[in-house]
Amino acid sequence: MTADQLPLCPFCQTASEASGDRSYQSKNYSYSGGNFARSFSQQDWKCGDCGATVVQIGGHGNQILTFIPNDLMSLPDQHGGQDYPKEWLDWVDGVFLVAGRTRDEKLEAHRVLEWRKWVDEVARVKWPEFRWDENYNAADGGYHSWPRIMQAEHDHIFGHFYPSLAGNMIPLPIELARPLYPPRIPNSGMKFFRHTRVGWEPVDYDYSWIFGIEEDPIIRRNREFFESVFSEAFTSRDYKVVEIPNQYENQPLGTPGVQPWYWVTTGWATLEIGWRKRVVHIRATYDHEVDVSHIRSLAQRDKVTFETLGPEQLYTTEQLEAEIRSGSNQFSEGTVQFMLDAHRERFPEGEPRRERSHRNSTMAEVVIIHAWSKEPCVEYLRALVEKAL
Numbered sequence: 061m062t063a064d065q066l067p068l069c070p071f072c073q074t075a076s077e078a079s080g081d082r083s084y085q086s087k088n089y090s091y092s093g094g095n096f097a098r099s100f101s102q103q104d105w106k107c108g109d110c111g112a113t114v115v116q117i118g119g120h121g122n123q124i125l126t127f128i129p130n131d132l133m134s135l136p137d138q139h140g141g142q143d144y145p146k147e148w149l150d151w152v153d154g155v156f157l158v159a160g161r162t163r164d165e166k167l168e169a170h171r172v173l174e175w176r177k178w179v180d181e182v183a184r185v186k187w188p189e190f191r192w193d194e195n196y197n198a199a200d201g202g203y204h205s206w207p208r209i210m211q212a213e214h215d216h217i218f219g220h221f222y223p224s225l226a227g228n229m230i231p232l233p234i235e236l237a238r239p240l241y242p243p244r245i246p247n248s249g250m251k252f253f254r255h256t257r258v259g260w261e262p263v264d265y266d267y268s269w270i271f272g273i274e275e276d277p278i279i280r281r282n283r284e285f286f287e288s289v290f291s292e293a294f295t296s297r298d299y300k301v302v303e304i305p306n307q308y309e310n311q312p313l314g315t316p317g318v319q320p321w322y323w324v325t326t327g328w329a330t331l332e333i334g335w336r337k338r339v340v341h342i343r344a345t346y347d348h349e350v351d352v353s354h355i356r357s358l359a360q361r362d363k364v365t366f367e368t369l370g371p372e373q374l375y376t377t378e379q380l381e382a383e384i385r386s387g388s389n390q391f392s393e394g395t396v397q398f399m400l401d402a403h404r405e406r407f408p409e410g411e412p413r414r415e416r417s418h419r420n421s422t423m424a425e426v427v428i429i430h431a432w433s434k435e436p437c438v439e440y441l442r443a444l445v446e447k448a449l
């Protein structure tokens with residue numbers, strides 16, 4: 061997008077029309093930066109006449125512009141930077157991106173439906189020698205191994221074999237065929253535009269409030285995943301689940317787009333569980349030492365992150381020294397002094413602190429293990445609450 065392709069600044073246009081100047085046509089924008097996040101891109105301009113910030117957000121096949129009057133932006137800080145209004149950031153994170161993700165999910169579900177229809181009604185009939193697995197994936201090789209005529213028929217419906225281009229030619233239900241109408245725009249001095257086939261079109265405040273927003277697919281899928289994990293893992297026992305803030309992203313509950321973690325209590329175990337990048341992080345804490353040899357062997361079999369912690373103990377430097385000297389370890393006097401000095405430096409005299417004892421035994425009070433998918437997640441949870449006790 062270049063400045064030429066932006067619409068006239070609605071604030072300057074209104075002001076010039078109010079003053080009787082109907083010839084106003086200037087587009088006095090200067091580009092002021094952009095960035096590309098995981099699921100959308102952003103580019104900013106500034107109106108040289110009124111100082112409005114113009115933000116273009118694109119993502120999920122939708123493009124919108126927001127004109128933010130200068131007095132709604134925070135005052136420039138010492139580096140000259142300004143912050144967007146909180147109301148606008150909350151709307152982008154909590155409404156616009158959620159609506160985009162919901163639309164993406166529906167488009168994908170529709171694409172899968174069309175794909176299955178094509179396999180059943182076209183591919184299986186015309187090329188019966190090709191086999192398909194239960195997920196409708198080609199069982200004998202992908203697109204590149206198909207006859208050219210089969211590829212052509214496929215491309216005619218799905219556009220191309222690249223997923224990013226697929227779907228261009230699939231007939232869409234009417235509510236998905238049109239670009240997203242930005243829902244529930246903030247009632248403020250900001251002006252919104254959306255991009256359509258004919259260019260930029262102002263977003264109508266009242267009309268935008270006709271549209272509801274559904275639960276964020278990220279949050280819903282997270283809940284459904286763990287509900288199903290817990291019900292499979294704890295078939296025969298009582299358990300309690302509470303949502304806790306995401307411990308990896310360190311964001312409060314309810315932060316848009318951030319999946320909550322869970323605390324599960326069952327029997328003697330308290331489990332902390334949630335997605336940490338691409339793995340499910342599980343931390344089990346027991347109220348006494350338990351035998352962890354079984355869960356350790358599962359972790360070794362699957363080559364996943366595994367850690368155990370013993371009971372927490374109070375150490376003063378004197379207690380540590382007594383333990384070092386009484387043990388069977390043959391530390392030199394210099395090593396002992398080094399360890400004691402390091403401990404004294406970290407934990408000043410007279411202030412005993414909690415320190416974890418490091419154990420290689422089969423017993424532990426805390427177990428941390430990572431699971432790559434649902435199946436091992438269920439297996440580890442079962443082991444953590446049953447086999448370990």
Ligand SMILES: [Zn+2]
Nearest residue numbers: 069072107110
């Ligand atoms: Zn302006």
